[in-house]
Amino acid sequence: MPEPADPAAPARPGDQVRTEEPVRTHVTPAGAGVVELARPAALNALDLTMVRLMTRALTAWRDDPAVRSVVVRSASPKAFCAGGDILAVRAAGMAGDDTAVRAYFTAEYGLNALIAGYPKPYTALIDGYAMGGGLGISVHGSARVVTERASLAMPETGIGFFPDIGASYFLPRLPGAYGWYLGLTGARVTGRAAVACGLGTHHVPAAGLPALEAELTGAGAADPDAVLRRFAAPPAPPAGHADAVARCFSAPGLPQLRARLAAEEGQREWADDTLALLDAASPASLAITAGLLRAGAGSTLEECLARELDLACRTARTADFHEGVRAALVDKDRKPAWSAQAQPERLS
Numbered sequence: 332m333p334e335p336a337d338p339a340a341p342a343r344p345g346d347q348v349r350t351e352e353p354v355r356t357h358v359t360p361a362g363a364g365v366v367e368l369a370r371p372a373a374l375n376a377l378d379l380t381m382v383r384l385m386t387r388a389l390t391a392w393r394d395d396p397a398v399r400s401v402v403v404r405s406a407s408p409k410a411f412c413a414g415g416d417i418l419a420v421r422a423a424g425m426a427g428d429d430t431a432v433r434a435y436f437t438a439e440y441g442l443n444a445l446i447a448g449y450p451k452p453y454t455a456l457i458d459g460y461a462m463g464g465g466l467g468i469s470v471h472g473s474a475r476v477v478t479e480r481a482s483l484a485m486p487e488t489g490i491g492f493f494p495d496i497g498a499s500y501f502l503p504r505l506p507g508a509y510g511w512y513l514g515l516t517g518a519r520v521t522g523r524a525a526v527a528c529g530l531g532t533h534h535v536p537a538a539g540l541p542a543l544e545a546e547l548t549g550a551g552a553a554d555p556d557a558v559l560r561r562f563a564a565p566p567a568p569p570a571g572h573a574d575a576v577a578r579c580f581s582a583p584g585l586p587q588l589r590a591r592l593a594a595e596e597g598q599r600e601w602a603d604d605t606l607a608l609l610d611a612a613s614p615a616s617l618a619i620t621a622g623l624l625r626a627g628a629g630s631t632l633e634e635c636l637a638r639e640l641d642l643a644c645r646t647a648r649t650a651d652f653h654e655g656v657r658a659a660l661v662d663k664d665r666k667p668a669w670s671a672q673a674q675p676e677r678l679s
């Protein structure tokens with residue numbers, strides 16, 4: 332992975348021309364620190380430069396009394412943030428450049444921890460895709476606004492990776508085994524269902540987002556909670572298929588999970604779709620994810636991030652990860668050929 336130039340350093344001859352910063356930040360007169368993700372060509376997938384720019388702004392604002400709260404938004408109409416820079420991680424992993432892999436994940440998970448411990452209200456406005464690393468810069472904050480166009484997922488088992496960015500902390504803590512479902516299958520949740528399962532905190536129709544943003548960055552910057560309460564739609568009904576998810580994903584192991592899905596009667600179509608997602612995932616990723624979520628249920632966020640960092644550096648070198656990213660993002664054939672079946676792992 333090439334080391335990006337310090338974004339704040341003056342340009343030198345031979346520097347790659349970057350006409351637009353991939354993260355734009357400003358502070359409004361009312362005291363809102365605004366982070367705008369602006370790498371739309373990659374659906375705002377977080378590269379190391381973006382991670383560093385965000386970290387720099389949040390660190391400066393943390394101790395700045397002129398900043399009362401933070402709002403994170405996207406300049407892309409399609410995506411909040413599609414994930415981490417897995418193309419760069421794959422290239423570094425294939426080249427055996429462990430230093431670059433570790434530098435990337437250390438910076439990304441460090442940003443996740445910074446957000447989790449942030450002393451000021453931190454609101455992410457999610458109107459489009461938020462996957463993987465995109466959840467890492469939203470779920471750890473105090474509020475996640477999701478619209479009906481928001482689509483949230485942890486799809487890593489489908490690319491030979493595993494749910495990282497602190498997911499081994501927050502997924503096992505979602506109600507009704509819903510995090511096990513999301514983390515193992517990569518299933519998407521949208522709009523109100525995302526609030527019902529706990530990934531989102533407020534549902535606001537996309538049509539209302541500009542007015543909400545004006546309030547959060549204007550008069551409401553000092554008390555975003557009050558603004559969010561005013562704008563949010565009434566509490567959501569239970570997340571999609573909540574009963575079947577709780578029945579099946581409370582299974583003690585992957586074989587038992589498959590057996591419960593196969594025997595599911597009430598939600599047959601959902602069970603078939605869910606089995607298909609498990610069948611499409613990397614078997615090694617499923618086994619790793621099961622072990623990781625089980626360990627994460629009894630760990631602090633810091634312990635989870637340290638465990639994920641160790642695992643991410645090792646996973647970046649695996650054939651399944653290289654193959655999974657190839658099939659999803661390089662050749663886009665969506666037909667990964669996974670390595671041999673992994674050992675079954677107990678879920679809990």
Ligand code: QUE
Binds near residue numbers: 376416463660
């Ligand atoms: C799983 C993932 C990611 C993914 C697809 C998966 C991920 C990620 C991207 C992505 C998407 C569009 C881009 C890009 C990256 O896709 O983390 O650069 O333009 O960043 O199935 O975890």
